[in-house]
Every structure is written in structure tokens, then in C-alpha cells.
Amino acid sequence: MIQINVKNISHHPLPDYATLFSSGMDIYAYIDNEFVMKPMERALISTGLYIELPPGYEAQIRPRSGLAIKNGITVLNTPGTIDADYRGEVKVILINLSDQNFTIHDGDRIAQMVIQKIERALWREVDEISDSERGGGGFGHTGK
Secondary structure: OOOOEEEEOOOOOOOEEOOOOOOOEEEEOOOOOOEEEOOOOEEEEEEEEEEEOOOOEEEEEEOOHHHHHHHOEEEOOOOEEEOOOOOOEEEEEEEEOOOOOEEEOOOOEEEEEEEEEOOOOOOOOOOOOOOOOOOOOOOOOOOO
8 A cells, every 4th residue: 555645625535445445536526616518528627636646656537437327427538647746736537428418516526546556668679579379450350
């Protein structure tokens, strides 16, 4: 378990795990007035959270499955990435993919945050790469 410094300017709880084995923590909208998202509209929603991740970690912002299936609300840039050196407010880009208006209220759970360890890659340029059984097959090459 890692410890993460967090500044919370909202009046909402800190991100927390809903169950013992949850991987994501719910995060809340921090808005002055309710906001109505029209169909196909996207919006940048504040959370009031500022986090200080340790080097070698990232936070990923992911959709909440209930909002997605029941209301067509999802995180547009899934997963949204928060780098360890970012110190601005955590905000969530939501999109309404339904054909109905959707109202966001202050304190609504709008997304989930997952903390991930990351590896940095070092590229080694070569003239050839090894073959594999799959080869260059992609984009539905295996059928259904």
C-alpha cells in the first residue's frame, strides 16, 4: 500500500474503495450548480482534489459502470491519465452518449480513480523484430 498526499478543497469525502477488493475509488463532482449534459455533450467536471503521486505511479480516471449502462455517461478519454508530476486539480472529462439529458449534481459520484505502478520504457532501435505465431494479425483477424 502506498501513501498519497491529497489536498481536498471540496466538502466531499476523499476517494475511497467501496469494497474490500475494489480496485477503483469513487470520486465526486465538485460543482456550484447542477449541470445538465445534453445528448452527445462533453463536459469537464471538477473534483476539488489535488494529488501528489509518488514517482513511478499514475492515477487513471475510469468510468463508473452504473453510470455507463444506466445513463450512457462515460469518461471520454478513458482511462484519463494523471502523471506523478501533475499538481493541478483532478478533473474528469465526461460525455453523454445517450439520447436523454443527464443532470450532474454537486457530490455525485462521477468516475473512479485507480492508482497504478508504471514502468518507463527504453527504446532499442533494431533493423528486424522477432516473428510470432500471431504475426501482424490484428483488428478482428481472429473472427468473432
